[in-house]
Amino acid sequence: MKNKAFLSLGTNLGDRFANLQAALHLLQSYEAVTVGKLSSIYETEPVGYTDQPAFLNMVIQVTTSLSAEELLDLCLSIEQELGRIREFKWGPRIIDLDILMYNQDNIESEKLIVPHPRMHERAFVLVPLIEINPNICSPESDMPLEEALSSIEERKGVRLWKQINREDESGLLGS
Ligand SMILES: Nc1ncnc2c1ncn2[C@@H]1O[C@H](COP(=O)(O)OP(=O)(O)OP(=O)(O)O)[C@@H](O)[C@H]1O
Numbered sequence: 001m002k003n004k005a006f007l008s009l010g011t012n013l014g015d016r017f018a019n020l021q022a023a024l025h026l027l028q029s030y031e032a033v034t035v036g037k038l039s040s041i042y043e044t045e046p047v048g049y050t051d052q053p054a055f056l057n058m059v060i061q062v063t064t065s066l067s068a069e070e071l072l073d074l075c076l077s078i079e080q081e082l083g084r085i086r087e088f089k090w091g092p093r094i095i096d097l098d099i100l101m102y103n104q105d106n107i108e109s110e111k112l113i114v115p116h117p118r119m120h121e122r123a124f125v126l127v128p129l130i131e132i133n134p135n136i137c138s139p140e141s142d143m144p145l146e147e148a149l150s151s152i153e154e155r156k157g158v159r160l161w162k163q164i165n166r167e168d169e170s171g172l173l174g175s
């Protein structure tokens, strides 16, 4: 389990809290993945395509023996298992699982770019990521991500929805 990754979870269809719970339980059910820190859950205004319901977003830290590409395949298979249908770019979704960072690696392949290419401009990613890792820096530029967040206008579209504390973490948001 030597690799450390940060994943972003987002949902804006159906029972959003249950979707996050289900994704966490599925991830944890794989021997090759251990779910570590969980951020709080934030309710966030949709970014990009705005005519859709508000999202719940959170970020988690995992340790894994999977390569980054294998971790992406696992994320895509969990999205499928939870019934995600891709209708159009940035449209509503039951669950979205993105790899934000994988160790300090810079990866650019046809199907995977890490760090996630849009994370630096997304308050719905940076607020929960910084909550669980306050001193985190971008592996590309060494810039503290807190600095990137301070220049983002739509930070006000990110509201705390459910605070997660240590006890919640061990229960992965309850059963
Ligand atoms: N870091 C990454 N995490 C997840 N998917 C990635 C990443 N880099 C590239 N991809 C590719 O992006 C494809 C489309 O992902 P998806 O449909 O979830 O995009 P999106 O969430 O709608 O938009 P965005 O990429 O802006 O978050 C995935 O099938 C995957 O191959």
Ligand SMILES: Nc1nc2c(c(=O)[nH]1)N=C(CO)CN2
Pocket (backbone or CB within 6 Å): 009, 010, 011, 044, 045, 046, 047, 048, 049, 055, 057, 090, 096, 124
């Ligand atoms: N608030 C919010 N907006 C989004 C989100 C998301 O998770 N939260 N995901 C998107 C595509 O990944 C596009 N826009």
